[in-house]
Amino acid sequence: MATILSKPEYEESIAASRDKRMAWWREARFGMFVHFGLYSVLGRHEWAMAIENWPVPEYEKLADKFQPKPGAPREWAKLAKAAGMKYMVLTSRHHEGFSLWNSKANPYNSVNYGPKRDIVKEFVEACRENDLRIGFYSSLMDWHHPDGGAAAYDSAARKRFNDYIYALNEELLTQYGKIDILWYDVAAPMQSWEGWNTLEINQRLRAIQPDIIINNRSHLDEDFGTPEGHVSAMNDRDWEACMTFNDLSWGYVDAAQVGPYSYNVQRILRMLATCAGGCGNLLLNIGPAPDGSVPPEAVEPLTAVGNWLAKNGECAYGKLDRNKEGWGSGSGVCAQSKKKNTVYLWNWIWPKDGELVVGGVTSTLKSAKILASGASLKFTQEKYRIIFKDMPKEPQDKIAGVAVLALEFDGEPKTVSFASTPPLNQGKIYR
Ligand code: GLC
Numbered sequence: 458m459a460t461i462l463s464k465p466e467y468e469e470s471i472a473a474s475r476d477k478r479m480a481w482w483r484e485a486r487f488g489m490f491v492h493f494g495l496y497s498v499l500g501r502h503e504w505a506m507a508i509e510n511w512p513v514p515e516y517e518k519l520a521d522k523f524q525p526k527p528g529a530p531r532e533w534a535k536l537a538k539a540a541g542m543k544y545m546v547l548t549s550r551h552h553e554g555f556s557l558w559n560s561k562a563n564p565y566n567s568v569n570y571g572p573k574r575d576i577v578k579e580f581v582e583a584c585r586e587n588d589l590r591i592g593f594y595s596s597l598m599d600w601h602h603p604d605g606g607a608a609a610y611d612s613a614a615r616k617r618f619n620d621y622i623y624a625l626n627e628e629l630l631t632q633y634g635k636i637d638i639l640w641y642d643v644a645a646p647m648q649s650w651e652g653w654n655t656l657e658i659n660q661r662l663r664a665i666q667p668d669i670i671i672n673n674r675s676h677l678d679e680d681f682g683t684p685e686g687h688v689s690a691m692n693d694r695d696w697e698a699c700m701t702f703n704d705l706s707w708g709y710v711d712a713a714q715v716g717p718y719s720y721n722v723q724r725i726l727r728m729l730a731t732c733a734g735g736c737g738n739l740l741l742n743i744g745p746a747p748d749g750s751v752p753p754e755a756v757e758p759l760t761a762v763g764n765w766l767a768k769n770g771e772c773a774y775g776k777l778d779r780n781k782e783g784w785g786s787g788s789g790v791c792a793q794s795k796k797k798n799t800v801y802l803w804n805w806i807w808p809k810d811g812e813l814v815v816g817g818v819t820s821t822l823k824s825a826k827i828l829a830s831g832a833s834l835k836f837t838q839e840k841y842r843i844i845f846k847d848m849p850k851e852p853q854d855k856i857a858g859v860a861v862l863a864l865e866f867d868g869e870p871k872t873v874s875f876a877s878t879p880p881l882n883q884g885k886i887y888r
């Protein structure tokens with residue numbers, strides 16, 4: 458390995474290759490997170506081992522009950538594909554320390570125990586069959602490893618533990634061909650990149666997979682930010698919001714245990730709208746059942762999202778422009794994404810009188826249509842407002858109640874700021 462760069466040199470070098478490495482990711486918008494491990498057998502929360510203080514030998518016995526059916530990852534990948542997702546990220550090893558692959562560094566793995574199969578390999582094959590990019594989630598924390606706690610205060614333990622973590626990730630990045638994303642999580646117990654030696658480790662890992670994209674959870678900023686449990690745009694960098702499906706647990710829980718928390722198709726599309734408007738991605742998690750099957754409550758909404766994207770994908774995928782002007786966001790009836798001279802209004806309160814008004818716009822509108830049907834819309838434009846008249850009175854999206862209006866302007870779409878609009882013209886988009 459070449460010499461290890463200093464932090465500023467490293468950051469400069471990865472910034473220089475970022476546009477090229479991340480081109481596909483910036484257009485992908487939507488990915489599937491999969492949390493699968495021994496905690497799936499318990500079916501309450503992926504942190505159960507720590508929260509309930511399981512003795513390690515007791516917890517290890519769960520491996521016998523961990524018996525994913527053959528082909529389970531193919532089911533996940535097929536659903537991801539049907540949902541219009543473009544990539545997947547699998548918990549190759551969660552905090553519990555059980556590796557889902559044939560690991561020499563970690564004998565506590567799914568080839569030696571439980572199913573006696575390489576689940577990561579099956580996952581990689583399933584992604585490739587479905588033309589999905591491949592990501593590995595890799596926890597830095599490890600509750601099973603004897604040095605996983607002592608590493609905080611014992612330098613010999615820390616050295617062993619850091620070597621172990623490196624060896625795991627080296628295996629993941631050498632054994633399965635091209636890998637697209639390394640998704641680190643929970644860098645504890647050390648609290649700095651120096652403690653983890655991630656400056657060096659990440660450089661060595663990048664040398665194995667030069668195109669890889671790394672998230673920001675190893676105490677280094679790396680390639681993208683990871684808002685968790687909320688979808689909020691980060692204006693200064695690439696970002697990906699990760700969300701659980703049921704809003705409660707990343708690992709499997711039976712829907713019957715949790716009541717009506719699951720996301721429906723419209724809520725997922727509204728999250729996606731925020732991502733598209735802010736040029737970020739949505740990584741939506743499913744927690745497969747112990748036998749690896751997809752949680753049934755995810756199938757219908759995700760399939761509906763995919764059907765919607767098949768008709769409306771133009772407003773979500775591809776190279777979008779950041780919606781810094783905040784076209785109508787928060788106004789209630791629409792969110793928006795932007796691509797060159799076109800603004801896409803994702804509408805979820807359809808005007809029952811056939812009239813919709815967009816306020817605060819200063820650019821000239823050339824044409825407007827309903828994206829899914831192509832039906833053109835009549836409009837008039839005055840200072841600060843565009844008025845759509847004689848729109849169909851029936852809501853235009855039967856799948857999710859989210860109809861998209863594509864507005865093409867004669868140049869880069871511009872709005873005036875709230876403060877400079879006349880008092881009566883406050884909200885930017887309103888009815
Ligand atoms: C948190 C949790 C973890 C989960 C992750 C997903 O950091 O510790 O259980 O895997 O978020 O982003």
